Amino acid sequence: MEDRFSAGKKVASLGIAVNILLLIFKLTAGYSAGSQAMIADGFNSLGDVFASAVTLFGSLYAAKPKDADHVWGHGKAEYLASMIIGFSMIAMAVYTISGSVGSLIEQSTLEFSWWLVGVAAVTIAAKASLYAFCIKKNRQYKSVLIKANAQDHRNDVFVTSGTLIAIFLSVLGFHWVDGAIGIAISCWIIYSGFMIIRESARVLMDTGSDARTLEEYKDEILRIDGVDHIDSVSTKPVGAKIILIVKVSVDKDMTVIESHKIAKAIELEMMHDRAEIDDVIVHINPDLPHV
Template identity: 75%
Template sequence: MEDRFSSGKKVAILGIAVNIVLLLLKLTAGYSSGSQAMIADGFNSMGDVFASTVTLLGSIYAAKPKDADHAWGHGKAEYIASMIIGFSMVVMAIYTITGSVDSLSSGAELEFSWWLVGVAGTTIISKFILYCYCIKKSKKFNSVLIKANAQDHRNDVFVTSGTLAAIFLSMAGLYFMDGLIGLAISAWIIYSGVIIVLESARVLMDAGVGEKTLEEYKKRVMEIDGIDHIDSLNTKPVGAKSILVVKISVDRDMTVIKSHEIGKKIEEELLASYPELDDVIVHVNPDLPHEEGRHCQL
């Protein structure tokens, strides 16, 4: 059966194959015509090849089972891979900025050709198909790594559309637009890369789920009989899933066996109700006097 990791591998292999072809087409067309926008687009495809390779390696490593050194598995490898993709996009974009600046300062003229138009059209169509495929898989498996690839393909649709606009504007003598669009392409890639880095960093820095989701978990826990109150409830991300850590208070005279049964029921019911949870850890306290307003920390 296909899972998030095998799907990530398929997305990566498909991306590598398509992007290598587009890379060769774009750089050949760009350098032969002097189009800085197409050259920038070509280097963007070079970054896409790297991104797809990182996706492949990240999916393979993240699929490894739990071991003695990784009690919660290797799922965070997806986020490390996504962060690498984001940084690579930024580096490539900065490199292409120099070519666009040189084009503007030198007043270089773009030589129009239908070859450029054909390459741009092929890129837009193929990248749109890849985006649709990847975004569907990312939603199905809630994979940040596949989502990063989908965003990368989507960006390419907009980027190459800008390149196509520069090609046609050159027919009207607006050659400077090639350099300007090349700069705009680079800026867009930098923005997209930074967003991917920030999203990945959030999980790697153990940011928990939102307050609304915590409230939902809290209500579900309090539906279980025998709980006096919740002392605290927090989550810790482990790859695509989270660990829920719950501290509850029960009647101080309750037997250890009974309190253990309550804790086990919380674990079983929440794991059954919320597939995004990888584990539920329950700590049971006796209901001792406490300061008002401090017994439930979310």
């Protein structure tokens, strides 16, 4: 887990540095040329700086070891941080929509500028590189924070590509496209924010594993000698991992020691080669007639 959180810190630190530079370039170019699409893109980079900072602090806190007050560790800090990122994306997008709507109402014109084209091209290249880096790290460590950053960088590639289209269309006199793309950019950011919030909320609200995964767990448990039948199997997320809660019935005449051995066998079997399981809690019931 230490490598996982170290990867999150690397992703965050790189994101902060790159996004600060892009923020300066975009807002300078956007306000100079009067491009609402570029200004919206610039404020999106401001949100990216905040998101990377939240990722950094979230990774640092989530990496803290278990203690008396957090017996399952601090892993959910990742999901709290990613939820904050989602809300910040939505707030920033709502703000930029107002400027784009105003541009359409006032029928503002956009002056073509190679400076705008250059900033957009550099942004696309930088964000594509960051996206590739984050995806590589997410495949290694399955971190919701790294995944949220990857999605954010991917969105920026599409967003800035839209800005670039608006810049070239302004040459043909389609100045309204700039405001329209600014609105589209903001709507895309809002959608992405909601998706990040939804994924984080599933863990924070203790949403268990899907039915297919639970069936796989049940099949594995039933292969263990001494298990008469399964009463229930459920999971509780604790950060990136889960606690597996198992209730099984055994022979009612079995000794406590024998039933304990079965419980231990279930624990060892389910934690063997399953990185997603942090702990297994087994409750033994006597196999009594069901009423």
